[in-house]
Amino acid sequence: MPAQHNIDSERELWDAFAESTKDKALEADPVFCWTQYAGHGPGTELLGSPRTALEIGCGTGRALAFLRDQGIEVTGLDLSPIAVKHLTERWGSTGAEFICAEVLEHLAASTETYDAVYSIFGAVWFTDPVKLFPLIAQRLNPGGTLVFSQPPAIPGAYGPQGMYKGGFAGKAMFAYRYSYTPRKWTALLTRSGFRDIDTSVLEAPTEGHIGTLIVRGVKH
Secondary structure (H helix, E strand, C coil), X not given: CCCCCCHHHHHHHHHHHHHHCHHHHHHCCCCCCCCCCCCCCCCHXXXXXXXXXXXXXXXXXXXXXXXXXXXXXXXXXXXXXXXXXXXXXXXXXXXXXXXXXXXXHHHHHCCCCEEEEEEECCHHHHCCHHHHHHHHHHHEEEEEEEXXXXXXXXXXXXXXXXXXXXXXXXXXXXXXXEECCHHHHXXXXXXXXXXXXXXEEECCCCCXXXXXXXXXXXXX
């Protein structure tokens, strides 16, 4: 059975997450890191030299603000209106734009195009890539890049994985995360019109800890 996404329910989950990270979002300094470990791994060079960029699932906005400081015209997209309110309050004065929308609906309706689209433990992790990747390709300029990062799949656990918020007690709020092997991610991107695809797992700075899947593709 395919994943049963309920946008209203998922928005409620991400609203709760935004409230729980409010202080971090309002006080955060700009920083760009693809991994879950501070100062570890590559940086903005994976995006190339974009003039415009879209972050899908923009979290605390720290990465987006970092790009804005580099002179890149940036837009952040998030499902949670509470997150967008906090992000606009914190970063709106820098010239960054924030949009509250469901990613598939927004990309399908939008006419804007970008030099880069990226996701750091964001919307790519929580959206069916079969539906998402073709829409991203439509919103990228020729030669534009898609880059995303997330934890690698647990061996043998592939496809949509259900995730409850805050453990197993309380109101049943849940979302789906999508996990695949590097080979499968490459195939999904190729099918959606990407080339020069690099898919790899960056090892954690501490041996035996969870690494980071980082995927990059270029639009034909």
